[in-house]
Each structure stands twice: as structure tokens, then as C-alpha cells.
Amino acid sequence: MEMRVAYLSSLARAVLGRGTMDARRFVHPYFVVNMALAVSFMVLRLLRPFCTMLFKNTAESGQCELDLREHEVLIFVGCITVIKNRGAPTWQHYLKKFGTYAKVANVFLFYRQSPAYMIVYVVLCALQMVLLPEPIYSGPSKIEYFSGLDNMEKTISEDKRNVWIVCFFTTWSMKCIDMAPIFAELSAQYWLPNLRFGKIDIGRFSNVGEKYAIATGAWTRQLPTIICFKDGKEVLRRPFIDSKNRIEKYEYSMPTLIQDFDLNNEYEACKVRLGKKVLESLNNEQEKPTGSKKKD
Incomplete structure (x- = not known):
């Protein structure tokens, strides 16, 4: 009985520790900004007033929605993320790869709307890489x-x-x-x-x-x-x-x-x-x- 209690106690501590550590890493500025850039095109394309202000075809039709090519590109990003991240060691690794694929796709999608949008987006991505690099462990080891x-x-x-x-x-x-x-x-x-x-x-x-x-x-x-x-x-x-x-x-x-x-x-x-x-x-x-x- 004591061994069972000790096992359950150890399991509970591990689960609690895992949740705490994951939450702490998730709110790191690198992951927050990286995910914001990854989903930026979809958010701007689908939410008012951004869609009507930034995209010509939306302003003309009055409907905030993705066109066929944009659907295809985003579905491709989802598929390649799943395929390339099978057996990913951590969820941080998964999010990092998703962010990379999504940002590459966003460059193309913004370019389709306007080369100026693409340039602004590339600059923002470059600033994120320089000012908010991926956090790595740099402490002691034994x-x-x-x-x-x-x-x-x-x-x-x-x-x-x-x-x-x-x-x-x-x-x-x-x-x-x-x-x-x-x-x-x-x-x-x-x-x-x-x-x-x-x-x-x-x-x-x-x-x-x-x-x-x-x-x-x-x-x-x-x-x-x-x-x-x-x-x-x-x-x-x-x-x-x-x-x-x-x-x-x-x-x-x-x-x-x-x-x-x-x-x-x-x-x-x-x-x-x-x-x-x-x-x-x-x-x-x-x-x-x-x-x-x-x-x-």
C-alpha cells in the first residue's frame, strides 16, 4: 500500500511539474511572437476591420474569407507540419517547426496581395529572429x-x-x-x-x-x-x-x-x-x- 501511495504521489508531482514547466515556457516572448507571426495572415484575412482595410477583394465583396489558393496553401502547411513533426521530442519543437512553415507560406500569401505587405512581413520576421531568439538552456550541467x-x-x-x-x-x-x-x-x-x-x-x-x-x-x-x-x-x-x-x-x-x-x-x-x-x-x-x- 505504501509503495502504491508513493508511486501515485510521484506521478502527481511529475504531472504537476510538467504542467507548470510547459506553461512557463509557453508564455516566453519567443513563442508568443513566433505564433503571432505564424497566424498573422489568417487573422488579418478573416477579422474585421483588418480584412476590409488591407485586402482589395474583401473590400469589394464585403466578405472576410479565404480564397481557393489561400485555402490550399494553409492546408499544405498543416499537412507538412504533421508529416515533418512525427515523433517531435517536445511541443516546443512542434510549435517551432509549425511557425517556420507557416511564416514561409505567409510570405507567399502576403506577396499575392501586395509586395509591400510581403516586405513588411519579412522585416518583422527578421526583427523577431534578431531580438527574440529561441530560448536555450545555458546553465550548468553534470x-x-x-x-x-x-x-x-x-x-x-x-x-x-x-x-x-x-x-x-x-x-x-x-x-x-x-x-x-x-x-x-x-x-x-x-x-x-x-x-x-x-x-x-x-x-x-x-x-x-x-x-x-x-x-x-x-x-x-x-x-x-x-x-x-x-x-x-x-x-x-x-x-x-x-x-x-x-x-x-x-x-x-x-x-x-x-x-x-x-x-x-x-x-x-x-x-x-x-x-x-x-x-x-x-x-x-x-x-x-x-x-x-x-x-x-
Whole structure:
């Protein structure tokens, strides 16, 4: 019963933390302005008084509606967004790609109405790129990079009391690139001397991918793969491979990783194993996040 309560409590904290973090990132000026530019043509085209002021055919007919070509272009944007974003690591990645495709389409749509509209729109997009760049994680990280299979397995097995969270990645995978700041932030928040984080480039060390059954082809759905090691052995991995050798779709977001790897409880358990003296020494060396922050 206690284990059930602890699991539900951990799940509730992860869900609450996920909602809080997503809401905080959604209101960042980059996403707000980017989405405003992405939907600007449709809003101006359909809402009064903008449609009658800016578009000649609307002023003549008195109806604020899209013509056939505009319908086709916007439907194409929707289709290409869905196709290109299958398996997107985060909703931020999805919105970023949608914004890019929509803005390209808007350049064409504004040009059809007036070259002057297109120029103004391009200038606004350029200003957004310069003044409001995409937010990236630039804080500390606690990641150890392994230089091969032997180095990784030797390090993990040196002290089997340590818990390791290892990210298997390649430098060419966009999902791995998008995942990098998430994993860095995760390591900074949860690192302990006995709860450690590592990364290894399986594009460079192909024998690592072979050993841990991680495909590195262009169409693979296994990049990045994150594995938890306890007692020197693999105990959990994401994305999960079922009994029929099918790879589940996985969302590489920080709240999802915290929940799936039970990092809140793992962090507390590792702290207990360290003992008070070690924790006091760590706190003297550097300021550590509080327990409440860990649960976000």
C-alpha cells in the first residue's frame, strides 16, 4: 500500500511539474511572437476591420474569407507540419517547426496581395529572429562523456552502488540535438555523487550501438536512447522496445523523463545512502537545489 501511495504521489508531482514547466515556457516572448507571426495572415484575412482595410477583394465583396489558393496553401502547411513533426521530442519543437512553415507560406500569401505587405512581413520576421531568439538552456550541467564502450562499462561498474542515467546519441540526429539541453538541465538538477549522468556518441562508437541494440540508421526511432544502470546493469530504457520488437513513440521532455525514471524518489534514496556528512560537504562546496525544487 505504501509503495502504491508513493508511486501515485510521484506521478502527481511529475504531472504537476510538467504542467507548470510547459506553461512557463509557453508564455516566453519567443513563442508568443513566433505564433503571432505564424497566424498573422489568417487573422488579418478573416477579422474585421483588418480584412476590409488591407485586402482589395474583401473590400469589394464585403466578405472576410479565404480564397481557393489561400485555402490550399494553409492546408499544405498543416499537412507538412504533421508529416515533418512525427515523433517531435517536445511541443516546443512542434510549435517551432509549425511557425517556420507557416511564416514561409505567409510570405507567399502576403506577396499575392501586395509586395509591400510581403516586405513588411519579412522585416518583422527578421526583427523577431534578431531580438527574440529561441530560448536555450545555458546553465550548468553534470554530464560525463564516455570515450568508447570499454570506458563506459568500466566507469559504470567501478562502483556498483552508483545509479547512472546514460544518453546514447548521435551528432546528426535532430532529436538528439533538441534533447541535449533537456538532458543537461536534468543532470544539473539531479546530480549526486551516486546519481550520475553520462553521454556517449554511438555514431562515433558503433560497437556501443551494437552492444545495446540501438539502431543508428536514418529512419531509426531509437535516437536518443536513455538507459538507467543500477548495480552496473541496465534496468530501464526509453524509448521502450516491446516483446514484438516494436519501438514506442516517446516524448523527450524533462517532466516525462523525471516521471519515467522516477528521479524524484531516486534522488531522495541516493541522498539517504550518501549520509549526512557527505551531503553537508556538498552543500558547503556549492548551493544545491532544495527538495521542493527537485519535485517540479
